Amino acid sequence: MAEPARFDFKKNIAKALKDRQLRKNLRSAMDGLRIKRQDVFDDAREFEELRRYGNAVKERALSRLPQLLEQLEQKCTQNGIQVHWAETTDEANQIVLEILQRHKATRLVKGKSMVSEEMHLNNFLARHGIEALETDLGEFIIQLDGETPSHIIVPAVHKNKDQIARTFHAKIPGAPYTEEVEDLNRIARTTLRKKFQAGQAGLSGVNFAVAETGTLCLVENEGNGRMCTTVPPVHIAVMGIEKVVEKMEQVPPLLRLLTGSATGQRITTYFNMITSPRKPGEKDGPTEVHLILLDNGRSRIYADPQLRQTLYCIRCGTCLNHCPVYTRLGGHAYGFVYPGPIGKILTPQIEGLSAAGDLAFASTLCNACEEFCPVRIPIPALIRRVRNESYAASAAGAIPGHGFRRNLMEIMAWKAWALANSHPALNRLGFKLAGRIGHLLPAIGPLKAWTQVRTRPQFALKSLHQLAREKGVPNG
Amino acid sequence: MPLDPPKPDKVYFFGTCIIDAIFPQAGLSAIRLLEREGIAVVFPQKQSCCGQPAFNSGFPDEARQVARRQLYTFNRDYPIVVPSGSCAGMMKHHYPELFAGDRDEERAFRFSSRVFELGRFLADIVKIRLIDHGNPLKVTWHSSCHAMREMRVIKEAKTLLAQLANVHFTELEREYECCGFGGTFAVKHPLISAAMVRDKIDDIVQTGAKRVISGDCGCLLHIRGALDKCGLDVETQHLAEFLWERTNG
Numbered sequence: 001m002a003e004p005a006r007f008d009f010k011k012n013i014a015k016a017l018k019d020r021q022l023r024k025n026l027r028s029a030m031d032g033l034r035i036k037r038q039d040v041f042d043d044a045r046e047f048e049e050l051r052r053y054g055n056a057v058k059e060r061a062l063s064r065l066p067q068l069l070e071q072l073e074q075k076c077t078q079n080g081i082q083v084h085w086a087e088t089t090d091e092a093n094q095i096v097l098e099i100l101q102r103h104k105a106t107r108l109v110k111g112k113s114m115v116s117e118e119m120h121l122n123n124f125l126a127r128h129g130i131e132a133l134e135t136d137l138g139e140f141i142i143q144l145d146g147e148t149p150s151h152i153i154v155p156a157v158h159k160n161k162d163q164i165a166r167t168f169h170a171k172i173p174g175a176p177y178t179e180e181v182e183d184l185n186r187i188a189r190t191t192l193r194k195k196f197q198a199g200q201a202g203l204s205g206v207n208f209a210v211a212e213t214g215t216l217c218l219v220e221n222e223g224n225g226r227m228c229t230t231v232p233p234v235h236i237a238v239m240g241i242e243k244v245v246e247k248m249e250q251v252p253p254l255l256r257l258l259t260g261s262a263t264g265q266r267i268t269t270y271f272n273m274i275t276s277p278r279k280p281g282e283k284d285g286p287t288e289v290h291l292i293l294l295d296n297g298r299s300r301i302y303a304d305p306q307l308r309q310t311l312y313c314i315r316c317g318t319c320l321n322h323c324p325v326y327t328r329l330g331g332h333a334y335g336f337v338y339p340g341p342i343g344k345i346l347t348p349q350i351e352g353l354s355a356a357g358d359l360a361f362a363s364t365l366c367n368a369c370e371e372f373c374p375v376r377i378p379i380p381a382l383i384r385r386v387r388n389e390s391y392a393a394s395a396a397g398a399i400p401g402h403g404f405r406r407n408l409m410e411i412m413a414w415k416a417w418a419l420a421n422s423h424p425a426l427n428r429l430g431f432k433l434a435g436r437i438g439h440l441l442p443a444i445g446p447l448k449a450w451t452q453v454r455t456r457p458q459f460a461l462k463s464l465h466q467l468a469r470e471k472g473v474p475n476g
Numbered sequence: 477m478p479l480d481p482p483k484p485d486k487v488y489f490f491g492t493c494i495i496d497a498i499f500p501q502a503g504l505s506a507i508r509l510l511e512r513e514g515i516a517v518v519f520p521q522k523q524s525c526c527g528q529p530a531f532n533s534g535f536p537d538e539a540r541q542v543a544r545r546q547l548y549t550f551n552r553d554y555p556i557v558v559p560s561g562s563c564a565g566m567m568k569h570h571y572p573e574l575f576a577g578d579r580d581e582e583r584a585f586r587f588s589s590r591v592f593e594l595g596r597f598l599a600d601i602v603k604i605r606l607i608d609h610g611n612p613l614k615v616t617w618h619s620s621c622h623a624m625r626e627m628r629v630i631k632e633a634k635t636l637l638a639q640l641a642n643v644h645f646t647e648l649e650r651e652y653e654c655c656g657f658g659g660t661f662a663v664k665h666p667l668i669s670a671a672m673v674r675d676k677i678d679d680i681v682q683t684g685a686k687r688v689i690s691g692d693c694g695c696l697l698h699i700r701g702a703l704d705k706c707g708l709d710v711e712t713q714h715l716a717e718f719l720w721e722r723t724n725g
Contacts, residue, residue: 364658366621387534418538421524446663453670454701
């Protein structure tokens with residue numbers, strides 16, 4: 001596998017923060033998305049009711065996950081959709097490859113799918129001589145530049161119009177240089193139209209899979225998803241196992257939560273409901289539809305009642321849009337497929353703590369993500385959980401790699417802190433010392449980090465404890 | 477929402493560790509404001525920290541050890557007034573979780589139910605009436621994330637500022653956005669923290685305010701340190717100290 005080079009979060013952060021153009025692009029895009037979202041959820045009470053419903057639907061679906069997946073498989077099979085199970089991304093890639101090889105397909109057109117990113121499918125197929133073409137406009141842009149998505153909904157959000165203009169001119173044969181959005185769209189549309197016609201198979205993600213009917217729901221704005229799932233003779237859908245919902249009637253409220261939170265739309269331009277391949281006598285649609293159900297660590301997450309809430313995620317990306325850290329860094333700094341707050345809790349659980357646990361420490365726990373999450377995932381509490389497990393003693397963790405950050409220095413520092421804060425005499429001594437000689441402390445370790453951008457804190461000569469004693473404020 | 481209790485005769489005051497060590501005048505001002513309203517204030521000398529630094533850093537056992545000290549120190553039935561949305565949020569919303577299944581679970585629940593953030597306590601429970609004796613002054617307000625999203629007490633703090641006749645108050649453009657303190661985050665990720673606080677400072681300077689007021693000294697420590705580092709002539713002050721200074725004429 002062509003895994004990215006060893007993840008160095010600090011290096012990525014430093015690089016991202018130096019990129020002023022990136023900061024500007026992100027800020028303006030995030031502002032736009034936040035404001036649009038606010039406009040469609042302008043009634044706080046209604047939004048709260050709706051997201052409580054969304055939370056309940058996901059909680060219930062997850063509580064019956066094995067049964068619902070079996071029901072989904074059964075219904076899909078009845079409808080003529082071929083269902084495949086993949087425990088790992090390698091297995092999922094292999095299944096895709098076998099389907100394509102069986103059809104002698106070398107050109108795959110793809111709708112936007114984060115699960116396919118999780119599989120690193122494009123690279124895998126390229127190694128087997130198959131071209132996977134991204135047809136979502138944002139994905140198309142970054143594919144031209146050989147990049148990965150920097151946002152789960154708006155994959156090219158890190159680029160502005162001028163940067164896209166340069167990419168098109170440089171990478172699309174015959175494309176003139178233009179900064180006109182209409183012209184850029186036209187170039188993309190013309191290029192993609194030819195690819196759709198030449199595509200031998202189509203691949204898409206799944207936003208919701210309805211167990212009771214065996215329906216795959218696909219949300220999109222550009223019509224490329226519909227093209228990918230109807231024009232080529234074969235359609236392959238890939239989904240994480242957590243995307244299954246129980247009933248069709250639960251889809252409209254979830255859809256409202258998804259589109260409102262993601263792009264500030266009441267409804268998207270396209271909403272596809274795929275229930276079967278082309279039936280005899282029908283004039284269009286693929287003759288084969290495959291559904292690949294990917295686990296990739298999800299059943300392990302499912303097994304822990306608290307961590308399970310991570311799987312409620314409907315991938316709307318609103319936690320990214322509201323995150324002050326994501327807004328400064330963009331998605332690439334996070335080093336893996338899912339950036340932002342959801343990535344901070346999901347990635348360490350999928351990849352293991354020693355690979356990705358550091359992500360959970362890049363949060364001020366400001367709670368903005370939790371405030372706007374349309375399915376009420378307690379992201380800050382889950383970030384704390386990942387942090388706890390990062391320092392947990394052996395056998396005390398559920399996430400692979402727990403205890404990876406354990407080190408004597410930090411453990412001793414917190415033990416000393418706890419001791420000083422539970423013994424009044426020690427506490428008093430500490431304050432006395434801080435007030436008298438705090439300014440003499442050498443600027444190393446945390447103090448060095450602090451004073452890089454801030455002046456040194458000035459400890460008061462008299463603590464509030466002492467002032468309260470002197471002023472006669474009663475002690476009990 | 478449960479009904480607010482009537483104004484009590486006596487309250488506990490939890491000073492918070494940052495006020496204790498760095499901003500004691502803010503704590504003393506809060507005590508004086510409460511006393512001026514005829515409330516007897518008890519400041520237990522055995523109090524220390526709410527435990528949040530360890531709780532947020534991956535050390536729940538150490539957090540519990542320190543939190544337990546507060547449970548036993550504030551053992552009478554008085555309301556506990558806290559001059560910080562962040563520490564109050566920890567004590568009100570996270571103690572029940574921290575002590576779930578613990579022998580002190582019930583004690584933690586009772587403790588949490590008595591916790592009030594100072595600004596809200598003054599506005600809603602004390603129903604304080606403020607008479608401004610200060611000179612005209614332009615200020616802005618910084619909402620700490622936990623005051624805003626855990627304790628939800630920003631409206632209350634602003635009603636207090638609004639009572640000050642000579643204070644001209646301008647809101648920040650991005651009041652909703654974190655200043656980048658985040659406790660140990662500020663030293664674990666100083667670069668991101670710096671990027672965030674610089675944006676916050678720009679926003680503060682844009683308002684033209686001479687002073688930035690907040691209900692949380694963690695943020696103020698961070699913002700003040702960054703303002704000073706940039707050599708900017710804007711003061712920072714805790715709400716309690718500001719209210720006391722303006723009304724103690």
